[in-house]
Amino acid sequence: MPMWQRKEIQKMLRCGIDEIFKAGAAIKAGRLVAFPTETVYGLGADAFNPSAVAAIYAAKGRPGDNPLILHIADPSDFYRLAASPPAYTTKLIEQFWPGALTLVVRKQPQLPPWVGGHPLGQTETIGIRIPANQVARDIIHASGCVVAAPSANTAGRPSPTTAQHVQDDFQSLDIMVIDGGAVNLGIESTVLDATGEIPVILRPGQITVAMVEAATGMRLSAVSQPAGEKPRSPGMKYRHYAPKAPMTILTGTDEAITNYLANKKNPHILTINNSFPQYKNKINLGNSLDEIAKNLYAALRKCDQDGAREIYAQAVPEEGLGIAIMDRMLKAAEGRIENVC
Numbered sequence: 576m577p578m579w580q581r582k583e584i585q586k587m588l589r590c591g592i593d594e595i596f597k598a599g600a601a602i603k604a605g606r607l608v609a610f611p612t613e614t615v616y617g618l619g620a621d622a623f624n625p626s627a628v629a630a631i632y633a634a635k636g637r638p639g640d641n642p643l644i645l646h647i648a649d650p651s652d653f654y655r656l657a658a659s660p661p662a663y664t665t666k667l668i669e670q671f672w673p674g675a676l677t678l679v680v681r682k683q684p685q686l687p688p689w690v691g692g693h694p695l696g697q698t699e700t701i702g703i704r705i706p707a708n709q710v711a712r713d714i715i716h717a718s719g720c721v722v723a724a725p726s727a728n729t730a731g732r733p734s735p736t737t738a739q740h741v742q743d744d745f746q747s748l749d750i751m752v753i754d755g756g757a758v759n760l761g762i763e764s765t766v767l768d769a770t771g772e773i774p775v776i777l778r779p780g781q782i783t784v785a786m787v788e789a790a791t792g793m794r795l796s797a798v799s800q801p802a803g804e805k806p807r808s809p810g811m812k813y814r815h816y817a818p819k820a821p822m823t824i825l826t827g828t829d830e831a832i833t834n835y836l837a838n839k840k841n842p843h844i845l846t847i848n849n850s851f852p853q854y855k856n857k858i859n860l861g862n863s864l865d866e867i868a869k870n871l872y873a874a875l876r877k878c879d880q881d882g883a884r885e886i887y888a889q890a891v892p893e894e895g896l897g898i899a900i901m902d903r904m905l906k907a908a909e910g911r912i913e914n915v916c
């Protein structure tokens with residue numbers, strides 16, 4: 576490529592062009608590459624290379640029955656991978672891609688039976704998304720591959736929102752880490768089951784039920800996982816996002832929470848709106864839902880670094896992005912929530 580052209584492309588990219596090409600070539604050669612997306616960092620590999628995909632599961636310690644999201648850079652790849660997707664998927668793609676929405680669809684029958692999951696298993700469906708982060712899309716383009724990428728944390732740890740978090744989790748492994756700075760959103764994509772007549776949200780995220788309803792003109796069921804049914808999204812059944820210390824979510828007035836915490840010894844407190852200035856081990860998550868989403872996982876990791884013994888987190892209002900934030904907080908707290916007012 577002539578020098579002037581390299582310079583032109585360099586100007587358009589956030590990350591060095593050499594790094595992007597190296598990352599793309601590494602994925603093509605079967606290596607693991609961690610890269611930023613707008614939600615969290617992903618641990619990527621060529622989705623059609625069975626040993627590379629097996630290496631993702633091994634590096635993360637991820638159960639083999641938990642499938643991987645396939646990351647693409649161009650909508651035409653969606654139609655190459657998906658078998659007769661329902662018409663509403665086109666509306667969702669037009670509205671939300673590139674972006675934090677993963678569409679779970681049936682696979683084209685000619686695809687290898689394991690693609691989208693562990694090479695020793697079989698999957699009938701695949702989750703697909705186009706990330707909004709330019710570095711992520713450039714790497715996917717440069718690799719020429721469909722890139723399977725779970726969040727780049729070891730299983731059970733909070734998802735990584737900086738390159739440093741990825742390095743902390745995979746210190747001893749030979750993984751290329753592309754540093755694109757802190758992510759924009761901070762929590763993972765909305766996962767939407769698009770295999771039926773009506774879409775079903777399997778994992779809440781920035782793209783909410785109301786946004787999907789407005790884009791499709793359809794009314795979604797209020798229950799994302801019908802009771803008693805086998806989990807449609809295997810990832811939802813595992814302990815997730817968990818800090819090492821036990822965590823409890825608190826709802827109630829500041830005064831009631833202060834009284835409740837009065838006899839706790841050195842608790843770590845995750846607050847919103849900078850409340851509770853009296854506590855030494857306080858981490859303020861932010862003043863808006865956007866800020867809270869961006870800071871949550873780093874705060875959980877900081878609790879681990881500090882050797883926190885007990886963590887208490889203020890609940891956030893369950894509306895809009897707050898639904899996804901509470902979903903992640905409840906997982907981190909293993910369902911513990913107390914109303915103290």
Ligand code: TXA
Nearest residue numbers: 614617642643700701702725726763764808809810811
């Ligand atoms: O924002 C995100 O989604 C990030 C970035 C890196 O793209 N990725 C991510 O991947 O969070 P992971 O593997 O940590 O979570 C993917 C979730 C899991 O709960 C998994 O079970 C579900 O998506 N999933 C993937 N493929 C699926 C499928 N075919 N059917 C049902 N659920 C699926």
Ligand code: MG
Nearest residue numbers: 725726727734
């Ligand atoms: Mg994950």
